[in-house]
Amino acid sequence: MNEFEVYALCYGRRTGFRGEHFLGYDGNSAEPHPTAYYVWLAVSPAHTVLVDAGIRAERAREIPGLDYVEPVRLLAELGVGPEAVDHVVLTHLHYDHCGTVARFPAARVVVQRSEVDYWTGPWAKRIERERWLLDEAVLEDLRADPVDGDVEVVPGLSVHLVGGHTAGMQVVRVETGSGPVVLASDASHFHENIETDRPAPLLHSMPGVYGAFDRVRELAGSGPVVPGHDPEVLARYPPVADRIVRISGTSGS
Numbered sequence: 001m002n003e004f005e006v007y008a009l010c011y012g013r014r015t016g017f018r019g020e021h022f023l024g025y026d027g028n029s030a031e032p033h034p035t036a037y038y039v040w041l042a043v044s045p046a047h048t049v050l051v052d053a054g055i056r057a058e059r060a061r062e063i064p065g066l067d068y069v070e071p072v073r074l075l076a077e078l079g080v081g082p083e084a085v086d087h088v089v090l091t092h093l094h095y096d097h098c099g100t101v102a103r104f105p106a107a108r109v110v111v112q113r114s115e116v117d118y119w120t121g122p123w124a125k126r127i128e129r130e131r132w133l134l135d136e137a138v139l140e141d142l143r144a145d146p147v148d149g150d151v152e153v154v155p156g157l158s159v160h161l162v163g164g165h166t167a168g169m170q171v172v173r174v175e176t177g178s179g180p181v182v183l184a185s186d187a188s189h190f191h192e193n194i195e196t197d198r199p200a201p202l203l204h205s206m207p208g209v210y211g212a213f214d215r216v217r218e219l220a221g222s223g224p225v226v227p228g229h230d231p232e233v234l235a236r237y238p239p240v241a242d243r244i245v246r247i248s249g250t251s252g253s
């Protein structure tokens, strides 16, 4: 009853540069680096939980070279209508993770209080290098249920405050029939970030990022860690439709 199936839905693709994803300029920083954008779906007999909500269509059109499909269209491929989603967990409030949250009117929206406080507080208005990452239209209309720290959202699915990437970054641990899955989202943009202990350049707190790596590993145990922007996710897990793979029920890595 409390076991979930977990899917990764790739709503966007573009080619960035390695230097955008790995802190510390080096000889490879200018190399092209394919980047993917995901929402994740966790379904149990009792609950349908969307983790993150992707980019708003209007904003997606402003991003050069972004190959974009609205997240609701990918959910439809899995037979899930927006009204069927009872919880939306927002790992953090960057524009590419919360953009379509208003499309899920029946959902309880779970976000860390420290994340909301940061984006509505004095620093985010002043720190130019972070402010572009916000979707102000989403923040204005956000009907969120703020939580503090580590919380079981529904039986079998919990959120864990890790910080680092943003002030209130949270990761999601999901119980599946084959053990736990950790949706790291931008606590590790790529497998390579956590596997080589190398943060991404966009970060709120450097010690926080390293602490998040440790916490994600601890939460996952021997189960898979699913990064936020790695195209490799689509290759590592079995496809169920175009742009959609099933994370649970596989051995993963």
Ligand SMILES: [Zn+2]
Binding pocket: 092, 094, 097, 165, 186
């Ligand atoms: Zn982010």
